[in-house]
Structures are given as C-alpha cells and as structure tokens.
Amino acid sequence: MDSEYDVIVIGAGAAGENAADRAVKGGLTAALVEGDLVGGSCSYWACEPSKALLRPGAALRAARSVAGSREAVTGTLDIPQVLARRDAAVNSWDDTSQAEWVSGAGIELVRGRARLSGARRVVVSDNRGDHFTLTARHAVVLATGSAPAVPRIPGLHDVPFWTTKEATSTHEVPESLIVLGGGVAGTELAQAFGRLGARVTIVARGPLLSAFPVDARGLVAEGLAADGVEVIENTSAELVENTDDGAVRVTLPGGRALEAARLLVATGRRPALDGLGLPAFGVEPVSMRVDETGRVQGLSWLYAVGDCSGGPKLTHQGKYQARITGDAIAARARGELARTETAQPWSPWARTADRLAVPQVVFTDPEIGMVGLSEEEAWEAGLRVRPIAVPLNVAAASLHAEDYSGWAQLLIDEDLRTVVGACFAGPDVAELLHAATVAIVGEVPLDRLWHAVPAFPTLSEVWLRLLEAYGV
Secondary structure, X not given: OOOEEEEEEEOOEXXXXXXXXXXXXXXXXXXXXXXXXXXXXXHHXXXXXXXXXXXXXXXXXXXXXXXXXXXXXXXXXXXXXXXXXXXXXXXXXXXXXXXXXXXXXXXXXXXXXXXXXXXXXXXXXXXXXXXXXXXXXXXXXXXXXXXXXXXXOOOHHHOOOEOHHHHHHOOOOOOEEEEEOOOHHHXXXXXXXHHOOOEEEEEOOOOOOOOOOHHHHHHHHHHHHHOOXXXXXXXXOOEEEEOOOOOEEEEOHHHOEEEEOEEEEXXXXXXXXXXXXXXXXXXXXXXXXXXXOOEEOOOOOEEEOHHHHOOOOOHHHHHHXXXXXXXXXXXXXXXXXXXXXXXXXXXXXXXXXXXXXXXXXXXXXXXXXXXXXXXXXXXXXXXXXXXXXXXOOOHHHHHHOOOOOOEEXXXXXXXXXXXXXXXXXXXXXXHHHHHHHHHHHXXXXXXXXXXXXXXXXXXXXXXXXXXXXXXO
C-alpha cells in the first residue's frame, strides 16, 4: 500500500465508491478508506434489505388482486424464506464481492477508521490498533454517510430499541412492534413487518409521510390500514420504559400507553461527521456546506458527497453527487476547472439536480414516486406554477389490479410551460418516475411533450390524461 494518492475517499459506501471510481477514470489514483463493510448502509442495512423485505408482501397482494392468480394463492408469506431472500440480497453481510469490485476498478482499499490530521492528510487506525498516514495530492472526499437521529424522549436510552439497521437485519419477526417516526423508513418497515405478521403501530410526530402530497399519502395510509397497521399522527411519545414482562411501553400525551415486543426508532438521520477532526479546520459538522462541485466551503482540498454532505439523503442522489465530484476533482487536476472556480448549473461538474430534480420513492404498497419541486418550493423560488392532478384510472390500472387506486400530479411552470414537479401514487408507480425526471431535467416544453405518445395499455397513459387536464 502506498502512502500518497491523488485522491483519498473516506467511506466506501455507494457514494464513496463512485467518487473514487470517477477520479480513477479521470486519470487519478485513489484510496478508499472504510472501517466497516464495503458497500455501506444501503447495501446491508437500508435500501436493499428493506426492499427485499417489502417485495414478497407486494407480490402476494398483487397475485390476490387479479382473478385467476387469486385462486392459485393458497397460503401466507413464508417468513423463513422471506428472511433468507433478504440475507441473499445483502450477501449475508459479506463484502468480499464489493471489495473485489474496488480492486478491479483500480482503487486501493484501506481498511480502518480515518481522521483528518492536516491539509490533504488522513490518519487511519486499523483493527489491530496501528496508525498510519495517507496524503492526498489533490483532494480528500468525505463519504461517511449518515447515522440515526435518536430523539430525546425520557427513558428511551434505558430500554433496548431497534434502529433501521437492526430492523433490516433481524432474524425474528416480533409479535408486536411500535414504530416511532412516520417518514419513509418507518412507514416502509411498518408495512413490511405488518405483512409478516406483527401487530404494528406507527407514532408520527406530524402527518404520516408529511413531505408528500396529501392525496398520495392518503393512499398509503389506506394501504397500511388494510394491513392492520395503526397510525397515530401528530403525536410525540412522552415516556419509554420496559414492562415487567420484558416488553416496551410507550406513553403518549393524555396517558394512553402502547405496549409491544419491540420498538423501532425511525425518526430521521443526521450526517455522520463525528470524529473526523473537522473543527480543527474551521468546519462545524452541524453547519457544513458544500458548493456545486461538492467542495466544502472554505477549503479548496476537501469535498463531501452523499448523506454527510447535507443534501438529499438518498443513495441514488449520493451516487450522482459522487460522480459530479469525482469528475470535478479530475478536471481541476487537469486544469480544465480552476481550483477557485465554481461550476455552472447543469455542467458536468455541478450538482444542479440536487436543487431541482431529486427523484424519491416510498416503496410501500401502494408506492409513491415524486420528483422536482413541491408547489410551496416553486412559489418560494419565484415560479408561477399550476398543479394538475388526476386519478390514475387509465385502462391499464384495472388490468393491473381489479381494485387499483392511484393518483397523479404534475406541477407546471406557467411561464415556461414546462414540468417542474411530479408525483405518482399507486401500486407499481415507481417506474413512472424516470420519465418525469427526464422531462424536468430536460425542461421539455409541454407542446413537445404532447408528442411523447404513451403506449396502450400502460400506466404511463396517465401522462396523456394529465396533459389533457392542463389543456394541451
């Protein structure tokens, strides 16, 4: 192992892997430092295992919603098989194949915990307790991800509880489960465990899935209710404690007490920047900001990508940021982008989509897919917008499922007559989302979008209905 590289990336999750890969493809050398599993949270404790837990229930529900297949379904979910499939999805928490990919990409993998010790200098502590220093000729990239944000609730730290990491890696399905948090992770896991047989209650501080339109989240609430999941909104826990028989009791305002075998705390995540030594460089982790290229403000050599960089906490967005940043570092090393220069919007070195076109999916059943600006965000940005919403009741919907219920919305910039936001809700709508993302990023005028003919009979026909509703 060398001690000097062009780029040192701290964190070998999806974002870190992509940043190092793009730097190498740009002609630089790169070291990737990781103290846990190569591949990061998404591969082992978040996106992939949670979707593996959700999919069997969705497939079973889909089979029961169509005559012919409904009659062929004779049983319930096979829990050991569901968990075994989840184990396969995460390679049984073995990162050998991921480490092999890193080596094959020409990246040096360094196992250990990293800390900044100077400008472009990183001290690594390995699992034997040895310490050694790596130096970067051009840049250090932080790709350390995020950690669960645990609320301050009296008694919470005195009882055992799950975070999403324990919930997605468990080999037991509890008889009952209380979920603190009504965001994406809490809602998805509540439905997954509800369909696996647990009695589930969600306690949400605000509305369920509050970041999404009311009509969309209403469909998800109906789906949860059908699975027996109780949702308590606009409520915060006042006390958490163990019961005499080893269960967990959560006391709500007014004295109502909930009891369950397990407690899942899914109340959001925070950038994982502790212990990196950032304050020594004038950077406070809670207020760290990056520019369009991912460079940390005030430091020409330090960059951040993914969850730790303060932007959208989504794997695909972190990978996008990492590709941009890796390319920007390589461009600066070649002199194509000045070291002090920021990048122009939508250029190869600017993370413009972080502001205008972030796609996100709630993988519940029904799903929600949303991209672009909300109506409130659009007005705050000075845009004159008009929301267009229709029920997703095209011919394909009834063919897809006899009880199909869905909803779709486009947000139109009235001055430019382009799409700036979109939301779809219903079974299997996630695959509708990329068309909306392309329309927003490409700023496709509605008059041209009218010529993008959706195939019949597919759910994409809802695009035609939305454009008709607008008046094209």
